[in-house]
Amino acid sequence: MKIGIVGGTGDIGEGMALRLSPLFDVMVGSREPEKAEATCTMGRDVMKKRGGPCSLTGVTNQGAIDAADVVILAIPFKHVAGTLSTLHGFENKIVVSPVNPMEKTDHFIFVPPKEGSAALMIQKILPKEARICSAFNTIAANKWKALDEELNYSVPVTGDDAEAKKTVMEIVNRVSRFRAFDAGPLASSCMVESLTPLLLNIARYNKMRDVGIQFI
Amino acid sequence: MKIGIVGGTGDIGEGMALRLSPLFDVMVGSREPEKAEATCTMGRDVMKKRGGPCSLTGVTNQGAIDAADVVILAIPFKHVAGTLSTLHGFENKIVVSPVNPMEKTDHFIFVPPKEGSAALMIQKILPKEARICSAFNTIAANKWKALDEELNYSVPVTGDDAEAKKTVMEIVNRVSRFRAFDAGPLASSCMVESLTPLLLNIARYNKMRDVGIQFI
Numbered sequence: 519m520k521i522g523i524v525g526g527t528g529d530i531g532e533g534m535a536l537r538l539s540p541l542f543d544v545m546v547g548s549r550e551p552e553k554a555e556a557t558c559t560m561g562r563d564v565m566k567k568r569g570g571p572c573s574l575t576g577v578t579n580q581g582a583i584d585a586a587d588v589v590i591l592a593i594p595f596k597h598v599a600g601t602l603s604t605l606h607g608f609e610n611k612i613v614v615s616p617v618n619p620m621e622k623t624d625h626f627i628f629v630p631p632k633e634g635s636a637a638l639m640i641q642k643i644l645p646k647e648a649r650i651c652s653a654f655n656t657i658a659a660n661k662w663k664a665l666d667e668e669l670n671y672s673v674p675v676t677g678d679d680a681e682a683k684k685t686v687m688e689i690v691n692r693v694s695r696f697r698a699f700d701a702g703p704l705a706s707s708c709m710v711e712s713l714t715p716l717l718l719n720i721a722r723y724n725k726m727r728d729v730g731i732q733f734i
Numbered sequence: 735m736k737i738g739i740v741g742g743t744g745d746i747g748e749g750m751a752l753r754l755s756p757l758f759d760v761m762v763g764s765r766e767p768e769k770a771e772a773t774c775t776m777g778r779d780v781m782k783k784r785g786g787p788c789s790l791t792g793v794t795n796q797g798a799i800d801a802a803d804v805v806i807l808a809i810p811f812k813h814v815a816g817t818l819s820t821l822h823g824f825e826n827k828i829v830v831s832p833v834n835p836m837e838k839t840d841h842f843i844f845v846p847p848k849e850g851s852a853a854l855m856i857q858k859i860l861p862k863e864a865r866i867c868s869a870f871n872t873i874a875a876n877k878w879k880a881l882d883e884e885l886n887y888s889v890p891v892t893g894d895d896a897e898a899k900k901t902v903m904e905i906v907n908r909v910s911r912f913r914a915f916d917a918g919p920l921a922s923s924c925m926v927e928s929l930t931p932l933l934l935n936i937a938r939y940n941k942m943r944d945v946g947i948q949f950i
């Protein structure tokens with residue numbers, strides 16, 4: 519399966535690319551393809567030292583979409599609308615949003631767009647043939663990058679297209695010790711996205727780092 | 735410490751009363767004191783069979799408030815405003831809200847009041863001297879009642895009064911294997927309350943029961 523990461527050189531996208539590279543064909547997208555290629559060169563070095571396979575290819579964000587079966591939007595909420603307005607070709611692609619709309623005052627707070635969640639806003643922006651799911655919302659950038667660490671987390675996945683959601687859950691379940699949970703339709707993504715500012719508050723007020731979640 | 739449970743004969747309140755009865759002086763409140771006393775008689779039987787102490791006293795909701803240091807509002811969201819309008823004497827009491835404003839369509843969804851959360855609405859209704867925290871939001875009624883079961887859950891606690899929050903966290907940490915986490919000011923309670931409809935969706939769509947949460 520071919521996975522394209524829009525924003526693949528960013529904080530979250532880079533770690534995601536490393537973790538996914540031995541498992542899938544991964545296209546690292548960036549506005550600047552040179553930057554994407556640099557991330558891939560670094561990634562190939564890292565994975566070579568670990569003695570494992572590595573499938574990274576550096577491309578533009580548009581190239582990542584064009585080549586992929588599954589597109590992951592690894593971009594901060596504030597850049598989502600602007601970035602998507604420059605891209606096309608999402609029809610019939612599975613599109614995964616790990617995006618969390620939040621703000622920081624003295625604490626972190628969930629601040630959804632008027633659609634109710636980032637995933638629902640993305641659904642409104644993209645063509646109706648795009649098969650949108652939310653996933654990976656609560657996984658910290660540091661954890662994606664800590665390749666020696668087993669990630670024993672629950673990963674809620676939402677979406678309206680049952681087959682797309684099943685595919686995304688299968689992808690989730692192949693990464694480290696992630697366990698995918700069906701969290702319902704895309705309309706319930708707001709409750710998943712608001713987990714992330716909650717976890718950041720838990721970390722902040724309890725002197726912890728990169729807090730994750732398990733459903734038990 | 736004296737804990738008063740408003741709605742102590744309800745689904746959540748009854749299990750809470752049983753779990754708390756060996757640890758604290760517990761006043762079970764109800765609109766009908768006879769119903770409260772019936773719950774206490776049942777509770778004393780249950781605890782006697784288990785060979786442990788039991789501190790339950792059946793009173794009116796107002797009696798529970800008047801006698802308590804800490805008042806837990808074990809009432810469904812839809813009854814909160816109406817119930818609180820009939821009660822008084824919250825000044826200087828620690829008031830704990832486990833209340834989750836949510837609705838069910840084909841899935842569960844967080845539907846907060848205009849204040850942003852149930853806890854913030856309660857803060858607005860009660861006198862400003864009431865020391866409001868949110869806690870216990872994600873603990874299912876069945877789990878409160880399953881006295882033979884160790885409850886190995888994380889319990890986020892929010893509040894603006896540091897001393898009150900510390901007391902509530904100490905109460906949380908004495909119950910079964912609960913671990914209290916400071917989740918920030920009362921303004922962040924919306925993100926805790928929205929966990930409960932998320933957990934209900936997780937249970938529903940993954941054929942699980944009474945799903946709880948751990949921060950790791």
